Amino acid sequence: MTEILNPADAGGRHRPIPRSIPTAAYPKTEIVELFSWANAQGTPARSRSALALLCLGFGAGLATRELLDVRVSDISTNTDERFVGSATATVVVWSDRPRVVPFRHEWVPTLLTVVSDMDDDCWLFRPGRTGTSPGQVTDFLTRSRTHLDVRPSRMRTTWLLQHLAEGMPAVELLRISGLRNYAALDKLVPFIPDATGLETSSRNS
Structure with a gap:
């Protein structure tokens, strides 16, 4: 920018803008605490919304603006009663990054507990809303008065890291996450245990 706008001051070296530090992921102990927090909400409706928030964040890695737009009709489930724990589910994201995202098993x-007995046209998080606004998650958390750090951005980072650690091909992870380039994944690689060589492989996948 200096070279273009003020070329007289463009001589010499300039300090590069550093890459942003990624949001820290949740350790397993904090995920357990958040699950307990969601179940301990003051009313069944608030508990359902808190669990929906965790499902969309940890289970599907959705950003805040995306999870606010999810209705029950956007969720598809498939259960096979012959096999315990075989149920699968996906969510359709209709925002500026349209895609179908599979939930972590x-x-x-x-x-399935959250969506049971809910009408298809209901919002999954905080049903009964007339629309969406950026502050709806913050408002919900403020009313819960929790000391825990409840952030969809951290849930999304946790979701991304789990898939990277499990070896999901980078091109597939970009597709289901809505990320547009490998650089967004590269900056997460140092946070993966035993991540030697993963940065190179993520670029080549």
């Missing part, structure tokens, strides 16, 4: 049972 460990969150499917909770999701």
